[in-house]
Amino acid sequence: MSKAADVLKPRMHAERMDVGLSATDRKELADGLSEILVDTYRLLIKTHIYHWNVVGPLFHAIHVLTEEQYNALFNATDVIAERVRALGHHAPAGRGVDTAIELDAPGRSAMEMVEDLIVDHEEAVKKMRTVAIAADEKGDLVTTDMLTERMTFHEKALWMLRATVAE
Numbered sequence: 001m002s003k004a005a006d007v008l009k010p011r012m013h014a015e016r017m018d019v020g021l022s023a024t025d026r027k028e029l030a031d032g033l034s035e036i037l038v039d040t041y042r043l044l045i046k047t048h049i050y051h052w053n054v055v056g057p058l059f060h061a062i063h064v065l066t067e068e069q070y071n072a073l074f075n076a077t078d079v080i081a082e083r084v085r086a087l088g089h090h091a092p093a094g095r096g097v098d099t100a101i102e103l104d105a106p107g108r109s110a111m112e113m114v115e116d117l118i119v120d121h122e123e124a125v126k127k128m129r130t131v132a133i134a135a136d137e138k139g140d141l142v143t144t145d146m147l148t149e150r151m152t153f154h155e156k157a158l159w160m161l162r163a164t165v166a167e
Helices: 002-008 023-053 059-086 110-138 141-165
Strands: none
Touching (some): 023 141
């Protein structure tokens, strides 16, 4: 019976993980991805709040666009968190994930909302590019590929947001 009990005990395998990346490199990349995950949650929440509160002549366009974007951001959170887990670390909990986003959405114009989202998407791309380059230098092609896909989404979001408010 003791052998069965031993099998059920949780074990930490991250230290012994051998996927061609050092424990130090996996930790560094997991930390970078965790920051990206927290930022993605914040942008998801902000996008959703703006979706609910946008008004004016651009209402329909922004309402539809932000719905597409917050759905994509929600799906991205799972992908990013699962990559952190695959690197042998826990997805963040409490390190900014629970930080409230205080927005005066009803007081913002549609243009101000879009401009605010543009800033956040630009910051997301810059942070992702930094982590993707580090991942590539360490030989973590999976993280590099995932972040390339995420940057593609954000750059397309930027194009669409800019096009929506272009004069």
